[in-house]
Amino acid sequence: xxxxxxxxxxxxxxxxxxxxxxxxxxxxxxxxxxxxxxxxxxxxxxxxxxxxxxxxxxxxxxxxxxxxxxxxxxxxxxxxxxxxxxxxxxxxxxxxxxxxxxxxxxxxxxxxxxxxxxxxxxxxxxxxxxxxxxxxxxxxxxxxxxxxxxxxxxxxxxxxxxxxxxxxxxxxxxxxxxxxxxxxxxxxxxxxxxxxxxxxxxxxx
Numbered sequence: 001x002x003x004x005x006x007x008x009x010x011x012x013x014x015x016x017x018x019x020x021x022x023x024x025x026x027x028x029x030x031x032x033x034x035x036x037x038x039x040x041x042x043x044x045x046x047x048x049x050x051x052x053x054x055x056x057x058x059x060x061x062x063x064x065x066x067x068x069x070x071x072x073x074x075x076x077x078x079x080x081x082x083x084x085x086x087x088x089x090x091x092x093x094x095x096x097x098x099x100x101x102x103x104x105x106x107x108x109x110x111x112x113x114x115x116x117x118x119x120x121x122x123x124x125x126x127x128x129x130x131x132x133x134x135x136x137x138x139x140x141x142x143x144x145x146x147x148x149x150x151x152x153x154x155x156x157x158x159x160x161x162x163x164x165x166x167x168x169x170x171x172x173x174x175x176x177x178x179x180x181x182x183x184x185x186x187x188x189x190x191x192x193x194x195x196x197x198x199x200x201x202x203x204x205x
Contacts, residue, residue: 001122002148002162010157011118016054016076023055024082036061038183038199039111039140046108047071051097051129052115054079059090062109071107073100097125105134112141114197117159123171130175133204139175143168145182145196154195168200176205 023029036058045065050058053072062070073095074080084092095101097115110129116122129139144154148162165180172178179201 001164001167003160004148004151004156004162005160008120009160011160013075013077015158016074017078020054020076020079020082028057033057035113035142035183035197035199039113039142042138042140042201043109047106048109048111049073049100049102049107049132051100051110051112051125052118053083053092055083056111056113058111058113059092060087063089073097098128100128100132102132104131105137106132108134108137110137110139112139114142114144116141117143117147117155117161117163120160122161122163126171126175130204135204137204139172139202139204141168141200141202142197145198147195150195163198165198168198172200172202175202177203 036056040058040061043062043065045067047069048059048062048071050056050072053059053074054076056072059070059072062068069091071091072083073093075094075096077094080092080094110133112129116125119125133139143163144159146162146164147154147159168180169178181199182196183199184196
């Protein structure tokens with residue numbers, strides 16, 4: 001992966017408290033909604049975790065499937081408190097994605113949407129996600145594609161890494177079968193967030 005920032009940038013819980021409030025004022029973004037639906041494409045029901053959820057509606061949307069228990073975790077206390085109040089049917093908790101303290105194999109499906117580019121160690125997160133994912137369970141991720149080609153086009157102060165398909169494949173192939181697709185904005189070039197994203201599904205072996 002290509003490193004974009006010397007340090008961790010503005011990736012603090014306090015910063016995501018602020019971003020959550022901004023996003024709540026703006027309302028649900030159609031591009032985010034499209035991506036959430038894609039990340040849930042393989043979910044058939046069961047226990048699901050949205051890691052680094054912030055304001056994601058993935059847990060809420062997942063509850064449409066039968067026999068579903070939905071969790072969301074994030075470091076933003078504001079996001080967790082407000083999302084829990086708004087969606088009491090989802091289990092929200094403030095947690096570190098590197099050390100979730102969930103039991104081994106607890107989840108059937110884990111989503112990490114637009115998360116790994118913000119993490120100092122994506123590999124460490126993948127290791128933890130696979131620990132708490134059940135055998136034959138699915139990890140679904142999304143991340144901007146090769147942001148280094150135009151640094152700052154997406155999130156200059158918070159994206160630590162530029163990620164390629166080769167990077168994702170190398171990090172995740174040890175865990176199981178990988179399926180990858182690339183998506184762009186359906187509104188390009190009018191929509192400001194037009195950067196292409198990697199969508200990857202890993203079935204744990």
